[in-house]
């Protein structure tokens with residue numbers, strides 16, 4: 001397929017997503033099933049246009065003066081693919097599978113608009129109702145942070161130190177563009193792809209099958225490392241999900257001590273069993289029944305709450321979620337977060353740590369949530385996060401925001417990671 005056919009297909013998928021409110025991955029998969037002639041390269045390129053259009057929905061639409069699937073499809077190619085209106089029309093001209101060429105009105109809109117003149121929320125590529133939340137979180141740099149959340153993400157890996165080291169994995173992945181990550185000591189980064197490229201399928205690598213590494217955003221690796229799990233500790237991962245943090249904690253503990261991996265949803269935990277086997281984590285016990293948590297009360301050195309959240313810090317990877325999110329959902333997540341914190345605190349031993357993590361950038365889910373918890377629980381006091389950061393990641397001050405009240409935030413523009421929030425509170429005796 002040439003660019004025109006790929007763009008037409010991407011517009012079709014974007015229409016499907018809009019019409020049927022479908023997750024982007026499902027819409028792309030369906031398109032692939034009903035167009036079996038399309039090769040892997042075509043599918044990757046179509047997926048890239050769709051994801052770029054969703055990441056840049058507002059800015060791409062603004063360039064063409066409307067936010068139709070056609071406008072954001074063309075706009076994505078202008079913003080992310082280095083195309084100009086002229087080069088696009090030249091590439092599409094005479095291609096019978098291409099969408100109609102840019103019209104005179106569209107060409108005029110593109111020629112007359114500069115993104116720098118667009119309203120702030122358009123440049124930040126966020127819904128209007130989220131703009132105040134971004135401003136609250138980032139102050140003067142909120143537009144830059146929003147825009148950074150609209151860029152293509154890198155592919156980050158965490159080396160499993162139980163089985164390998166970074167040099168060994170980098171050698172296995174030579175030729176993929178893999179490099180040591182900037183902050184996480186066991187992290188590897190494959191930079192964002194350009195144009196119609198695609199990231200290597202690292203999960204097909206023998207090194208992955210042997211458990212030498214996991215796919216994990218660098219921000220998630222940093223948050224897990226900040227929790228400070230050490231060999232011999234008793235740790236409860238209260239919202240373990242598929243186990244991303246559990247596995248990182250287990251490696252940090254060198255398989256010694258015990259991690260209890262719990263989640264309210266059994267189905268979410270399901271992938272953890274395979275991952276534990278592959279990574280040779282031997283100190284993880286999966287706890288599905290809440291009643292099995294009772295003996296852990298007051299006994300845990302660390303209780304990790306990787307809370308359900310809006311996921312606003314991960315919009316680079318899940319851009320459709322950005323446009324689906326509602327105030328009502330944000331309020332629902334906030335209610336869950338405070339209930340989970342109140343339930344999880346019971347397992348922390350005196351002197352132990354309650355660690356709260358989200359992959360959201362919204363203060364309402366982060367600092368405000370912790371402030372409200374502390375109002376209800378004066379016996380939990382944030383540790384010195386400046387000291388914690390310096391001890392774990394010396395020399396990386398510029399990559400983090402450390403709040404006055406005691407917490408740590410990572411974000412794409414500042415840290416080059418997904419957005420993450422971290423707060424560790426020590427339980428008084």
Ligand SMILES: C[S@@+](CC[C@H](N)C(=O)[O-])C[C@H]1O[C@@H](n2cnc3c(N)ncnc32)[C@H](O)[C@@H]1O
Nearest residue numbers: 239240241243244245263264265268306307308
């Ligand atoms: C951010 S995800 C966890 C991601 C996981 N820790 C990782 O690193 O891959 C949040 C998880 O919280 C779980 N959850 C939601 N409500 C819960 C509750 N009341 N108790 C325990 N887990 C809950 C969800 O099922 C979801 O898997």
